[in-house]
Amino acid sequence: MKRAVFFAIITLLTVVVFGVTTINYMTFSAVPNHEDTLREIVKAFEAQNPGIRVNLVFVPWNDYFLKLSTMFAGGTPPDAFEINYENFVEYAADGLLMPLDELNKTNHFEATEVFTEKAYNAFSYQGKQYGFPESFSTVVLFYNKELFDEKGVEYPSANWSWIDEFNAALKLTDKENGIWGIYQPIQFWEYYKVIAQNGGAILNGNEVTVNNIAGINALKWLIDKPKYGIMPSEEEAGGLSSEDLFVMGKVAMVHTGIWMFSKFRDEAAFEWDIEVEPGMSTKATHYFANAVVASVNTPHKEAVWKWLKFLTTNESSVRIRIERGWELPAVSNHQLIDEFLKSSVAPKNKKAIFDSLEWAIVPPVVGGWSALADTVNKEIDAAKYGIKSPEKALNDLSAELKKRISE
DSSP: OHHHHHHHHHHHHHHHTTTHHHEEEEEETTTTTHHHHHHHHHHHHHHHHEEEEEEEOOOOOHHHHHHHHOOOOHHHOOSEEEHHHHHHHHHTTTTTTTOOHHHHHHOOOGGTTOOOOHHHHEEEEEEEEEEEEEEEOOOOEEEHHHHHHTTOOOOOOOBBHHHHHHHHHHHHHHHGBEEEEEEOOOHHHHHHHHHHHOOSEETTTTOOOTHHHHHHHHHHHHEEEETTSOOOOOOTTTOOOOOHHHHHTEEEEEEEEGGGGGHHHHOSSOOEEEEEESSSSSOOEEEEEEEEEEEEEESSSHHHHHHHHHHHHHHHHHHHHHHHHHHHBBBHHHHHHHHHHHHHOOOOOOOOHHHHTTEEEEOOOOSSHHHHHHHHHHHHHHHHTTSSSSHHHHHHHHHHHHHHHHH
């Protein structure tokens, strides 16, 4: 009898140990501020799915896609991973992603009723769904209310133009006390939005339009701020990020993403708020969307699908994300969004997030996305550092883009 019980226990333990499926999930958006947030979500998932373990792989944004491509090249990609909209098309076109449609059907999951339409459709390719939208975010104008009050400057409004922002930045700049009026990054991610605010575009379909007058003036708008003394130069910033300068009270306004909510809540010793970014001929704002996807050859398709669905749609996961300020979930659960809007945590003007989406644009998305962004950044840097005039930099960029499109 004892021997029978013993072997029954051994058999049970064997089933428990060998019945557990471990999947690897790689992320960039959790680094560095939301690693514990993701661990909390994993804990909730594993409690509901005791046969599945999620091994987290945290990789910073700057290293993420190089590591991911290296893993695919070496035949060891993660079972599931996070991907942004800009890189999605390239991975889908290369056949590296697992279609989700069949598993949605067999599990009776009506995804189109759960996710917001724009976010869900962003991660389909040639009629197949390859990703569940995980989150969306945008960039807004953050401002230090105390510095505005000290200088008697009116807070930003939704009607501001570039000129209003510039004039306010002049009044807020106090060089004697090491305070600047504004910080706006000078790089591709800002430029494609700023050129749209000025009525232009890098590409208009397959036509390269980056070097027209709208593009030239948009680039000057970005690179001239340090020249006017309203934004710190790289030397004056001393290696600190724009977000660190903001929480230190060194810049009165900063253009950055809503993913900075948690940092500013935790570290800023002053009251701050947000507004829709100013435009010039029109408004234009970012629409960043991240999705979770599966590697096409993962041996754990069902387990991975369950994890992707839980991470993006489970109410506990969605609540944790909202409460921790980790961007915003792409679900159409209006109750949860309303709770967020009515919550007392900063910022006060949360409505500006959703107002920004009315003006949302996306960057030009083509094959070889990373190379395209690098090419644009190279010429922006040449203008920023005075190596080339803005006109020369954009003419050279135009020639390079035309060459890439024709290949």
